Amino acid sequence: MNSFEDNLLELIRSHPTLYRNKDKKHKSLILKENCWKEIAKSLNKKRQNVEITPIKAVRRIGDELIVLCKVPYQIDSCRMIVGTTSYRLIPGNQEGDVVYSGQGLTTGECGAHIKNIREDWNGNVTCVLPPQSSNIEVTGTMRLLVARAPGDPHLISPPQPQFKDEDIFSAQCVVPNGRPAAKILWFLDDEQLLEGVHQPVVTDEPGSDLQTVSQNITRTIRADDNNRMLACRAEHEALDQPREAKRQLIVHYPPKRLESGPITVFGLKLGAEGKLNVTVRSNPPPTAVWMVGDIRITAPHSTDNGAITALEPLHLGNGHYNVSLHLARITKEDVERTYYLQVFNDLGREEFTLRMSTMDEPAASTVNSALLLQLYGVELDTGAIVGIVVAVLVLLIAVFLGVFAFATDRWCFAGRGRELAKNSGESTPAGDVLIESGLPLSSPTSDTESAAGAGRSRLAALGARVRAVIPRAKDRVQATDAHDAESQSEEKKGVIYAELALGDQTSADKPPPPSTEYAEIVYTDQPGQKEVKE
Numbered sequence: 141m142n143s144f145e146d147n148l149l150e151l152i153r154s155h156p157t158l159y160r161n162k163d164k165k166h167k168s169l170i171l172k173e174n175c176w177k178e179i180a181k182s183l184n185k186k187r188q189n190v191e192i193t194p195i196k197a198v199r200r201i202g203d204e205l206i207v208l209c210k211v212p213y214q215i216d217s218c219r220m221i222v223g224t225t226s227y228r229l230i231p232g233n234q235e236g237d238v239v240y241s242g243q244g245l246t247t248g249e250c251g252a253h254i255k256n257i258r259e260d261w262n263g264n265v266t267c268v269l270p271p272q273s274s275n276i277e278v279t280g281t282m283r284l285l286v287a288r289a290p291g292d293p294h295l296i297s298p299p300q301p302q303f304k305d306e307d308i309f310s311a312q313c314v315v316p317n318g319r320p321a322a323k324i325l326w327f328l329d330d331e332q333l334l335e336g337v338h339q340p341v342v343t344d345e346p347g348s349d350l351q352t353v354s355q356n357i358t359r360t361i362r363a364d365d366n367n368r369m370l371a372c373r374a375e376h377e378a379l380d381q382p383r384e385a386k387r388q389l390i391v392h393y394p395p396k397r398l399e400s401g402p403i404t405v406f407g408l409k410l411g412a413e414g415k416l417n418v419t420v421r422s423n424p425p426p427t428a429v430w431m432v433g434d435i436r437i438t439a440p441h442s443t444d445n446g447a448i449t450a451l452e453p454l455h456l457g458n459g460h461y462n463v464s465l466h467l468a469r470i471t472k473e474d475v476e477r478t479y480y481l482q483v484f485n486d487l488g489r490e491e492f493t494l495r496m497s498t499m500d501e502p503a504a505s506t507v508n509s510a511l512l513l514q515l516y517g518v519e520l521d522t523g524a525i526v527g528i529v530v531a532v533l534v535l536l537i538a539v540f541l542g543v544f545a546f547a548t549d550r551w552c553f554a555g556r557g558r559e560l561a562k563n564s565g566e567s568t569p570a571g572d573v574l575i576e577s578g579l580p581l582s583s584p585t586s587d588t589e590s591a592a593g594a595g596r597s598r599l600a601a602l603g604a605r606v607r608a609v610i611p612r613a614k615d616r617v618q619a620t621d622a623h624d625a626e627s628q629s630e631e632k633k634g635v636i637y638a639e640l641a642l643g644d645q646t647s648a649d650k651p652p653p654p655s656t657e658y659a660e661i662v663y664t665d666q667p668g669q670k671e672v673k674e
Contacts, residue, residue, distance in 0.1 A: 189211070189212075190209055197284055198285045200287045200377060203257050204256070207267065208252075209249070209269060211250075211269055212248060214247075214248060215250060216245060218245060221265070222252070222284075237255050237256055239252070266281045285320050287320070288317075289379050290318030290376055290379075293374040294314045294315075296314065297309075297310075302392055304487070308359075313356075315354075319378075320377075321352070322374045325372075326355075327371040328389075333359070335359075337355065337356075338355060338358070340353050368388070368389055369386050369389075372386075392424060393423055394488025395420045395421065395422040395484060403494045408475070408497065408498055411469060412469070412470060413470070414474075417463070417464050420461055420490060422485055426485050427453075428450060428463045430480070432448055432477070448466070451464040475496045479493070
């Protein structure tokens with residue numbers, strides 16, 4: 141036996157129990173000869189593995205290529221088969237079209253530097269290396285494709301000269317006889333088409349290694365496609381520049397308006413000539429009819445007196461037309477009138493309503509029925525503007541509620557007024573006596589007890605007298621002028637405010653009523669004297 145596979149197979153055959161045992165007890169061990177051959181080949185491949193890079197390469201005629209084979213042991217020879225020729229490669233010998241490349245045989249590298257690739261080298265490149273232990277050489281193979289330019293692309297499309305808006309358009313691009321197959325790209329003018337592009341189909345030419353590729357495209361025709369160029373572009377390694385097959389798309393569609401709603405023409409002047417302009421898209425060209433009051437004017441015609449002229453639609457390019465109505469002299473009646481325009485062709489019609497205005501055009505305008513806000517170079521659509529307005533309103537409401545709560549001592553500001561009142565000297569509902577001036581005064585508890593000791597009759601009389609002589613704050617402000625205010629400010633230096641809780645005189649067990657009376661007590665310079673002052 142001359143190979144590892146044969147040796148293994150002979151070993152198996154020498155054991156009849158494993159190879160061909162008719163005993164039912166050992167049926168699970170019966171194996172066929174071809175099964176053992178596959179096992180042997182797999183084991184041999186793992187034992188003598190050759191790493192080769194690259195696995196596949198495409199080069200043009202005259203290009204260079206480096207192929208490297210490597211094994212995990214030292215070798216003493218290196219051979220490379222390119223095309224039909226076998227080359228023995230020796231490190232240090234760099235003469236010829238195929239020379240050695242690598243780190244040396246001791247590293248297990250067998251590489252070939254292929255110079256000036258030829259057409260007949262298209263195919264497999266095989267490296268042949270000595271084995272590590274047996275007498276069978278090990279090999280590694282890569283695929284070299286010598287590029288051959290394909291034929292010109294062919295664009296196959298419907299024969300009809302024009303299409304309508306929303307038509308379904310299908311076409312096919314075929315690029316024949318390339319090595320390898322060419323790459324197809326679709327373009328509409330300079331825009332690459334990705335949507336509607338099918339997977340390419342590659343077929344081999346009989347009797348050769350050349351390939352033909354074809355690819356289909358399906359697209360919904362739009363009005364914007366009119367006069368645009370559909371191109372099938374073929375790219376290939378053997379081509380210096382892509383090749384193309386083209387077809388122009390002609391699309392017919394009814395008139396289409398560029399802006400919605402009534403149109404107002406600004407900046408006109410009374411007594412001067414004026415013009416109403418409307419831009420539409422249409423293919424074929426449109427016919428325009430104006431209605432001015434009861435007068436119907438078909439372009440290009442004028443009224444009998446020549447005051448109003450409907451001009452022929454002017455082609456601006458790419459299916460855009462300017463439809464105009466000329467007025468020799470604008471009157472007040474012209475400004476107050478509404479003008480109607482009908483634009484139509486064989487596929488449909490569009491109607492417009494127009495008004496004149498002697499005012500300048502507003503700075504903010506509606507563009508293509510979408511609200512745009514140009515702010516520091518940023519465009520905001522309607523949704524963004526609404527969001528900003530809502531955010532501002534929420535902020536204003538939050539500020540208002542905060543001010544309201546602060547002013548009325550509500551929510552998180554509850555209890556704040558009582559603390560301020562105690563700190564500033566105002567009376568509190570508990571019946572405390574707070575000192576406004578700098579004069580010393582006894583504590584609220586001692587003052588209340590003293591007043592109680594003097595007798596409830598005295599307190600009742602004093603309360604009645606105070607209510608009779610003290611006016612309300614509002615009346616005092618209205619009755620006091622600037623001079624009185626200044627004089628009172630001097631007198632206020634010795635003023636304190638006392639808060640008196642008046643109870644029932646007859647019963648000491650009853651709690652005081654919820655009302656609170658105030659008295660203004662003025663201290664004089666003489667000690668021990670005080671008077672009640674309004």
